[in-house]
Amino acid sequence: MPAPKSKTKPKSAARKRAAQGVSMAGALAEAAWSEADAALAQALVEFDEADGAANAADREDAMARLAQSLTRTARKRGLSRIGGLGESVAFDPAEHELNAPVAKTPKNVRIQARGVTRGGEILEKPRVTPVEQKRRS
């Protein structure tokens, strides 16, 4: 028995090409990753150097290069840091992660590790510790 004829119209060449197209966000991500890949690969090598350093000076150098490679990877992927190391700020539980258990919610905190954001979205909150209030004498 012959197969029933399809009632749908054949796709135009343009629509066929369109169907093969990739999403814009995906293509942009691939473009960004193509530049980040080299920096990430370098970071992995620097990590081994830091891990197996023979002395403190070599380790410090390798750590500086590792930090640089990771920072470059992050930049190529559009990530940026939140806050400054050691900075004292008002505590906001939506924007900070306490690095130590506390009995009472602190008013001010110090940034121990910076957070990471991309395009306004917080990917990792800054890690903070409470700032001890100066006692009045």
Next chain:
Amino acid sequence: MTDWTLCIDFGTAFSKAAAAPVGAWSAFEPAGVRPLLLSPDGQGNAFLLDSAVFVDEDRVLFGRAALARAEEIGDKKRQALRSFKTLLSVSDLERALNANAPATIDPHRVFQMRDLVVLYLAYLLAAVERGAASDTMIAQGRIASRRYAAPAWRSGDSAGMHDIIVRLFGEAEEFRNAAGRRMLMAEGIPLRTISDALPKASQNAESLEMGLIFEATAAAAYSSIGLEGAASHLIVVDMGAGTTDIAALARIGSRTMELPEARVTLKQAGDFLDQVIANRVIESASWARGAEQKAELWNVLMRQMADIKEAVFVDGRAVLRNQGRSITINLRDVEKDVDFREFGKSLRQAYDHALSVVRDDARARGRSEVHAIAVGGGASTPLIRELIQRKAGSVRPRVIARPATPQWAHSRTFAGNLAPVFPQLAIAIGGALAPDSMLAALGGASRPANDRSGTPAERD
């Protein structure tokens, strides 16, 4: 069916293209911004097309294939042609195009520079068409208008330069049609095909209908689109590889014009900063004393300079390794360099001059704000960032520094992926978004870019 505006930006190293719906300026949606995939071969950034042509034994290669072949041969006397942008910016363009290509580029001595430019543009147009066809949104509509972005011509004869360039694009389009699918094949085009088809293409071609947008205007377009309070006056600082250009723009009614008296070009830019950094490192490298060691260190530095420069200017220092030694370059050391300080001084003077021109114009028209924007590879240097944030006080018209990557590029539509690559695609995107009134020359008919007739003063 959506009509699209397409803009091509042929840069020194890479060409880029982007499309936006016609009318995007008045009804802006970030999702309508469509950079085109020009190199979908899975190697590197697919939005960038290498600006390169290599004349091989019996064929001409384009893009990445051209660079790969030049590297494979590894002969210092043979090289790929890359400097299209420089060539197209010279004041006597006709003469430059009619010059024979040097033997290092064309060992057969059969091509004029014009031929190689036409061949590259044919390759670029083919890549643009493939990119547009593979885009899910553009493929359902049609390309209604095309533009190209260029620096403000320094000769001042914008109309004359534009006419030559749309003619080159016309010849390229004719050749592309003759070459068909072969245009994008990695093996390139045989010399015999070129010698048959290129003269016919030149004879039969008509100028391609393309508009011209100045790069500074494209920057103004992507920077101010969608802003409720977009400023009528802008100052744009563009630090590329070879020059730092400062331009001022004024939007009067529906038209955007350049204020030519504000335009300044400095011959120091990215390449100059590379040399300053490399010289500082070599001076401080006590172990590299011989000429050979210094030359080797120079080469190592230059190979990694893009990364080094970014780390120095954005993070404050760069650390690199050479022959088991760790080398640290601090921004403070670079800023102490005498040449660097001289450049900073010249840059500030040039900026202050241009700013004074644009503020005077804004004041005369009763406008309250001037927006300052930095573009190009040097936009992230502290020197430029500090410059555009100067004079941001309360004296009217106020100067407001705009971010190098506009807020809309962080839209959730792009899932955070446009912003990291935005600086590379910015000019093509801005050129596609700009309304016709911002063009220096419309498709076909040319008019001088700085024609200020019929622009009465208006107030906010």
